[in-house]
Structures are given as structure tokens and as C-alpha cells.
Amino acid sequence: MRVTIKEVAIEAGVSLSTVSRVLHNNSKITEETKDRVNKAIKKLGYHPNFIASSLAGKPTKTIGIVIPNDSDELFKNTFFINAMRGISIYAQKKGYFLMYSFSKNDEEEVRFIEKYIRSGWVSGIVLLNAYENDKCINYLKDNDFPFVIIGSPSESKDINWVDNNNYDAMAEVVELLISKGKKNIAFIGGSKNLRVTKDRFAGYLSVLEKNKITPQSGLHFFRNSFSESEGYNCTMEIIYSGIEFDSIVTTDDLYSYGALKALEESGRKNIMVTGFNNTPKSSYINPSLTTVEINADELGENAARLLIEHLENKNLKPSGVLINSNLIERETTT
């Protein structure tokens, strides 16, 4: 049987509550009795039982992480494991436990959240959503349960979120191209409904404007899925259209791989290409791809920070955090 607070009390010759007080250094206690209690704790090797502590009203100090089981995303990059590690770095420092669950789809995702909440285990939740998932957010808001989302919520007010600074990141990419003398820059992105696409496109436009370059809608592509073939098709479209272009930025490395393929097949030279996400492949291909590194670690760490801060200070207002990413220059922009 494990050592309980009671045995410590007896050993130290004090009452249960005194021991509890020493444990939480709540009210003032004589140094002397505090010493006696601490000695007893050491001697008996006492460790508090979190379960009992939680039952008695203390927060569980446990955070649940909900991961979408989108295999594509999962295999292609190390985003999730890095985000999870980021979360763990902050949470463990603060003495929090972490729970996780993979969910096959939206529905299951909500079910797990429900289970986390209902069971009483967790006191806060981190949503690790690649895209939007309003079902989860709504459920959490309806239940007034503390949570933070990594990614771009469609409605960012009244919720805690952490996201990349997509606007600035794309602006930096475009500025690089312009500094290299490029002017006719094509843009290939995901669905315009995604906030991440909107933000990156806005960053793109802002730099064009700053440099007095008129955006040409014929060079703008928004696709509903992320794939090499979409990138290939878009690039071919540009080429066939005859619109002049000297470079291509995309919101995902996958598009860029397709674009590079199209450029090679059609014999187009000197077209600079950039990607996004720094997928493993980007550094191995030839030419290697200039892309943007998402700081998943930092995203996770800040998500944990935000959540825990709100857990420990209930009347904090929800807030959002933008994390900067790193532009990685490689051969496709030389």
C-alpha cells in the first residue's frame, strides 16, 4: 500500500490538515512543525495521490490533446510530433500531465473531447487541427471548457489560439523574389475559404503593392486539395495561358514539387519557385526547394502556455499568438 497523508501525520505527530497545509504551503505554519512534517514525508517516502487530490476539488493538472488522424498529414511531416513535444516542454515544466488521442474523423474527435471532459480527467484541451473543425470548437464553447487551438480558427474572437504568422511569412518570401529581380510572381494556394490561404495571399498582395506591382489574377490559383498534381496543373495552365511569369510561390511544398516538374517538362528555365512547410523532401530534391519552416515546437509550447495561463487565472481574456516562421533559402531561388 502506498504511504498516505495520514501516516505522515501520525509520524510527525500532527493532524492531516497540517500535513496538507505543508504540502501546499497555504497558511502560515511554524517552521518547526513544517520541518517535522517534511522529515516525516522524506522518511516515509510519501508522494501525494493526485487522484484523491483531484476528487477533493483540486484541478487535475492534466491537458488533453486531440490529434486528427489524417494520415496524409501525419506521414508527410514531423509537425505533430514536434508540436506535441513543444506542448510537453511547457506543460511538464508546470507540472501538468498530458493526455492524447488520435481520432479518425470530426465525429470521433468530438467524442474524445466529450470523454475527456465527462470523465473528469482533464482540465483543458489542446486542439491540434490541421484545418478548421468547428464542431469541436462549438462543443467546447457550449460546455465552457478551457481550450486552445493550434491553427487558424475561422472565428478567432473569444477563443485562445496559436498560429503561424502566415501573412508575414509569405510577405518575406515574395520580398526575397523581388529582391532577386522577379516581378511576375504566380501564386498557388489552397482553398480561399481557409484562413491560412487568405492570410498568405494577403501577405503576397501586400508586397506586390508595396513594390507597385499590379497583381494579375491570371497568376492566382486556389485549389481545394493539396497535391503535387494540382501544382503541376496550375503551372501548366500558366504556361499555356501565355501570361508572362518569372517565379511561383505556393502555400505548400507539394504544389511546388508539381510546379517544378511542369517547368522541367516544358523546358522553362530561370523560374524561381518557393514552397511552404519545409517537408523532408524539400532539401533532398534537385534543385533543393526554398521553403518556409513552420516552428511546430514553438506553436506547441505557446499553445500550452496560453492554456495553462488561462487555467490558472480564470478571468484572463482569450487571446491569440502569432509565431514567426523561418524562410529557408535553397537552390530554387538562386
Add this chain to the structure above:
Amino acid sequence: MRVTIKEVAIEAGVSLSTVSRVLHNNSKITEETKDRVNKAIKKLGYHPNFIASSLAGKPTKTIGIVIPNDSDELFKNTFFINAMRGISIYAQKKGYFLMYSFSKNDEEEVRFIEKYIRSGWVSGIVLLNAYENDKCINYLKDNDFPFVIIGSPSESKDINWVDNNNYDAMAEVVELLISKGKKNIAFIGGSKNLRVTKDRFAGYLSVLEKNKITPQSGLHFFRNSFSESEGYNCTMEIIYSGIEFDSIVTTDDLYSYGALKALEESGRKNIMVTGFNNTPKSSYINPSLTTVEINADELGENAARLLIEHLENKNLKPSGVLINSNLIERETTT
């Protein structure tokens, strides 16, 4: 406030214990009262409180996963995230919760295990060890706490483990080379103290023997660290030694990358090379690398199965499970 068992009891007009019995369909209960209770549960939207349930003596149905924060390993492949997903697939099916923690080093690893056990949260632990970590194993055994290890424990008896079938995997690789007419096959592996190295080397030897090929110790290399440069150095050594060789097998893709580099620099042609672990780079390089895919998902799933089976049946004997891997043939063996 959440709905408690008490409110259900009142609603159904029965006692607390009756509700509890219905929940666990323990002893016999009249269909009629069972119905009444179930209706009350539905009506009130009752969900059991796991915390209270655990305090009262039920198992927590929670598994702790300890992940080494070896950044090298973490970044280079998707092993961990896949193993974690594998674990989740089985555990979630069985209604278990999962906790995880990253640890910087052995010492911290033991500390987390200690915390998991002492806090009372978890009822079993999965060790996700890249290599051996006897400290953790010893601690767990000393405390007689249920656990399973993914990887190769140095002492496999009396503990639950899940590992790749390294012997067979390497045998398959060597057989492939022999089927391609290769005879003088070099072996580059990690430390001979590692069981994984021993097993793979044994698989290698077995096939040579089967094919009446005399192993040449001049072609066998065991290095203490996994890196491209080690692979490069070993290969150069072979070349300088003048010993005839027509192919190289390694126990890690990293060695193979170094080997390929050495072969190219020294202008050696027609040397087949194979790796291990199917790192992302292996499919992108030119020529692409023939390697062995570790089924991390399956490792995780079986680890969870083993642990949960032992959790639910205390007098089960510890056992080990070997998971088969897949040989991926690519250009370096054509």
C-alpha cells in the same frame, strides 16, 4: 455541477449501490429496475466520474508513454508518432486513456515514470526506447509495475516487449542481394552491444551460411554511433583494404548514405547498397535506397495489446512479440 450517481438514484427511485451495479452489470438485477436506472441515466445525461471511480479502487484505465527526447531520432523519421498512433488504436478501442511525456535523458525518464506511478494516474507504462535503458526497466521491475517495452531489452525474460524481427529482416535483405548474384557482402552496423545489431548480424550470417559463403571479418563493421560519416569511413576502409566486395548492407540508412557517397567519390560502380529504417530521404536520393520499413504502427499496437492484456489478467506470464518489417526494393539494388 455534473450529474452524479446520487441524482440518478433519486430519479430512478433506487439506492446508490443499485445504480452502481447497473453500471457495472455486476450482480443480478431485475430487468425492470435496470430499465428504470438506465432511463434515469439517459434522462439526466449521467456520465461516470473516472476520478471518483479510481479513488474507490477501480483501475484508472490509463497508460503512460515515455518518449526519449533524442532529437536526432525524433526529426529523422516518423517512428515515434506512428508508434504512438499504433498504441492509441488499440488502447482507445479498449477504452483506455493515454498519457505521454518527453524526457531529455535517462534520469528524467525515470523521474517521469516515478511521477506516473506515484501520482496514481496510470496503471501501466509503455517504454518507447530507441535503445536500451536499464534504469527505467529496473525501476519498473523493482516497483513491480506493469509495463511493456518497444525495442530490444538486453534481458528479455520476465518482461513484456515488442520488437522488429531483426533477424528475419536482415536475412531477407541478404537473400535479395544473393539472388542478384552478389557474394561478397559487407556489413556495417551499430555497436555489437546492442541487441538489434546482434540480431541483424545473426540474420546476415545465417543467409551466408545457408548459401555456403564464408563470412569475411574484414567486411564487418560495428560502430558506436549512427552517422553518415561512419558509413563513409567504413566504406573507404573496405576500399583501401583491397578486400573484394560487391555489395553493402547496413543497419541504418545513415550508414548507407555515407557508403553511397564513398562509392561515388571513389568511382566504384555496381556495388549494391541497402539500408534500414526507410528514412524519408531514402526515396528521394538518386539512386533511391533499398531499405527496410519498420512497422511502427504495428509495434505500437502490439505493445498496447500486450500491456492491456496483462493489466486485465494479472497472472499472465510476460511475453515478447516479433513484428515483421517490409523490404522496400529501390534503385540501389538494381
Add this chain to the structure above:
DNA sequence: CTGTTAGCGCGTTCAA
């Protein structure tokens, strides 16, 4: 400053 006491929500005796 410290002890006493009453729960937290549930499982499990022991009687009935």
C-alpha cells in the same frame, strides 16, 4: 497556528 469534521463520487462490503 493547528485540529476536527464534513464531504468529493463511487465501489463494496454486510445485512435485510
Add this chain to the structure above:
DNA sequence: TTGAACGCGCTAACAG
């Protein structure tokens, strides 16, 4: 077959 009562280990009033 069901109910009453106690306890799991701890926290938080309320006294003193």
C-alpha cells in the same frame, strides 16, 4: 435482489 454504511486519500471550511 436491494439498501445502508463505510472507506478510498485528500482538501477546505470551521473551530479553537
